Amino acid sequence: MLVQKYGGSSVATLERIANVANRIKARVDTGEKIIVVVSAMGETTNKLISVAKKISDDPDPRELDMLLATGEQKSAALLSMMLLKMGVKAVSYNAFQLNILTTDNHTDARIMDMNLEKVKKELLDKDVIVVTGFQGITPEGNLTTLGRGGSDTSAVAIAAKLGTRCEIYSDVAGIYTTDPKFYSKAKKLEYITYDEMLELAAQGSRVLHSRAVEIAKKYNVEVVCLSSFSDEGGTTIVNTLPEWLEQPVVTGVAMDSNQIKITINNIPNNVDLISGIFNAVAEARINIDMISIVNDNSHTHITFTAVAGNPDRVEEVIKTVLKDEKGWKITADTNVTKVSAIGVGMRSNSGVASRFFSALQREGIRIIATTTSEIKISVLVPKEESGRALKALIDEFEL
Amino acid sequence: MLVQKYGGSSVATLERIANVANRIKARVDTGEKIIVVVSAMGETTNKLISVAKKISDDPDPRELDMLLATGEQKSAALLSMMLLKMGVKAVSYNAFQLNILTTDNHTDARIMDMNLEKVKKELLDKDVIVVTGFQGITPEGNLTTLGRGGSDTSAVAIAAKLGTRCEIYSDVAGIYTTDPKFYSKAKKLEYITYDEMLELAAQGSRVLHSRAVEIAKKYNVEVVCLSSFSDEGGTTIVNTLPEWLEQPVVTGVAMDSNQIKITINNIPNNVDLISGIFNAVAEARINIDMISIVNDNSHTHITFTAVAGNPDRVEEVIKTVLKDEKGWKITADTNVTKVSAIGVGMRSNSGVASRFFSALQREGIRIIATTTSEIKISVLVPKEESGRALKALIDEFEL
Incomplete structure (x- = not known):
């Protein structure tokens, strides 16, 4: 059976x-x-x-x-x-x-x-x-x-x-x-x-x-x-x-253009607000990824990617959370692609990240955001540079 | 509601x-x-x-x-x-x-x-x-x-x-x-x-x-x-x-060309065979109508109409019932249309059947089979004559 x-x-x-x-x-x-x-x-x-x-x-x-x-x-x-x-x-x-x-x-x-x-x-x-x-x-x-x-x-x-x-x-x-x-x-x-x-x-x-x-x-x-x-x-x-089986360092590379980048600038420094944003997004069942948070003395700036859908819907959710705050700004960028390299071999091989970023640098690829896991490195790049980025990684890791 | x-x-x-x-x-x-x-x-x-x-x-x-x-x-x-x-x-x-x-x-x-x-x-x-x-x-x-x-x-x-x-x-x-x-x-x-x-x-x-x-x-x-x-x-x-409401003698006339006519000739005179045919047809869930049965000294001849579908399927069913008999013959005619006049007024008005058949006769319509109920008269006619038949009835009963 x-x-x-x-x-x-x-x-x-x-x-x-x-x-x-x-x-x-x-x-x-x-x-x-x-x-x-x-x-x-x-x-x-x-x-x-x-x-x-x-x-x-x-x-x-x-x-x-x-x-x-x-x-x-x-x-x-x-x-x-x-x-x-x-x-x-x-x-x-x-x-x-x-x-x-x-x-x-x-x-x-x-x-x-x-x-x-x-x-x-x-x-x-x-x-x-x-x-x-x-x-x-x-x-x-x-x-x-x-x-x-x-x-x-x-x-x-x-x-x-x-x-x-x-x-x-x-x-x-x-x-x-x-x-x-x-x-x-x-x-x-x-x-x-x-x-x-x-x-x-x-x-x-x-x-x-x-x-x-x-x-x-x-x-x-x-x-x-x-x-x-x-x-x-x-x-x-x-x-x-x-x-x-000989374990390759990187098993595969992948590209995901089904992403939008959301940036929220100048949120007042307040932990409740920040967690409120992520709670609201989760409740609205928007899948997010590649979260970066940066603080200055008075404000927090957040960038994350979401599975492409309606950017207006994401904005709506954020606006509801921040409705009592002033001076903040939200921008959406749909012209982005995520490029990733994956391999269990990364666990036991140092220097993979260095080879990954050098390969992209040689091609002059602009990196907008980065996330890594134990077996994966992902970068967000402009859509028009994604093909070249993927090709550079294929060459580097002999895929 | x-x-x-x-x-x-x-x-x-x-x-x-x-x-x-x-x-x-x-x-x-x-x-x-x-x-x-x-x-x-x-x-x-x-x-x-x-x-x-x-x-x-x-x-x-x-x-x-x-x-x-x-x-x-x-x-x-x-x-x-x-x-x-x-x-x-x-x-x-x-x-x-x-x-x-x-x-x-x-x-x-x-x-x-x-x-x-x-x-x-x-x-x-x-x-x-x-x-x-x-x-x-x-x-x-x-x-x-x-x-x-x-x-x-x-x-x-x-x-x-x-x-x-x-x-x-x-x-x-x-x-x-x-x-x-x-x-x-x-x-x-x-x-x-x-x-x-x-x-x-x-x-x-x-x-x-x-x-x-x-x-x-x-x-x-x-x-x-x-x-x-x-x-x-x-x-x-x-x-x-x-x-x-003034009750009209005939309320409406209708035409159904979704019919086939099946004729089985020379079945040996045997009540079990005849009921066997109708039982088998019913078991095969074939809807039949306008049944006519005629006997001579030694044989029975049956004609009925069925809702158009696969005439071969009807034949198959009949063949199974009559598999041990000889000399009988089945024919299917798909070139037929049923024309009907309906009206509750028929119950209380005599002479409706006479007007019905006279109207068709004047038009020279060939009547292949007939069935009647308390409030309905139906005839089976050749497909190409059905329009003229319907028109004759519309005129006769002023519909």
């Missing part, structure tokens, strides 16, 4: 659904039982969002989830139909039917629990259970969605619950040292650790969603990233790299 | 959804609480069926229902979103959330019960509950759909359960003596009885589904058929016509 997840591009057309069904059938014919998690077909989710945006810039999130959840239900039904037509004993289930319980944080809900008794029972006489990814229900029975890449999270969560391995199929056959769409000579990794994958995912690598990796790490789920368009070997995500 | 149902053409585009939302808002502003049942947008259901048919001529019915159910969920979410944007307190619910229990007869399920406690509770602080029409769930939690026109059935069933009136909105402002798309001088009826409406619906009038009328009759639900595109008065469906 195993879990497979097929992304939007893998099920974008009926022909591709037939391709996926053929792959599943080949595995079933060898005696495997498969729980298949599907995304919506191709650009369905984006199209549904744009329809909703025609109604309102800020569509009601509960109703938006009700709308979006139709995408996976459609692809699940079609894939199941296709499998049945091929003689594979299949059946599809949605979040309601499997009681995939989530928080009520609409459009970005978290899985709390699920009931897979139905799946286990169905597998007694069926070979494939097709499950809608990306969606869940609240304890009150409202439909939710799990946010970008949520189908990965659905798949890994199901694998964790069932104690099986999880294969993630997309249009790229694994994890590369950097995005092969950007840099064609990028190398594919045979193994990557959960920690490196978490950093890569958080830094904008689109192969696997970071919440899925978090769950995989927590429950030690073996995750393999593969392509549904070829038979080449993929990348296995593991807890620790196999002993025999 | 009342129930409104908006058909596919009323919510075919975002503009039309906005139009419907405006109409609902105007009513809410007068203090009404409304349960709105929606169909899928425009041709969505037909499009989804044609996608499924690309996978298989006979797609798995459970999976087909899973697919089709997405249509109403989409329109319900969009309408609710639109209402919220306009400041109307609205929320959408699907069949799962209201536990609309049906039989497990996929693609043609019957409503058994529903739980509207959630609706009643929501109406304490909301003004509009948008409900997906056409769909239900089995007690095991599989999604079902109610067949053609099923949203009407959903709406009337909800009105029956809540004890409210039900307004059915389509692109025609009521019930006409005949289809105004076919005959532009058709007259609109101010009232029609449940019985007449049942006959009209069964005879191919598309304004209101017959199962919806059956429920309305059983629970005495006041149903009004209106247009979502104009403010003109509609047709009220009642138990008995108001006393003051």
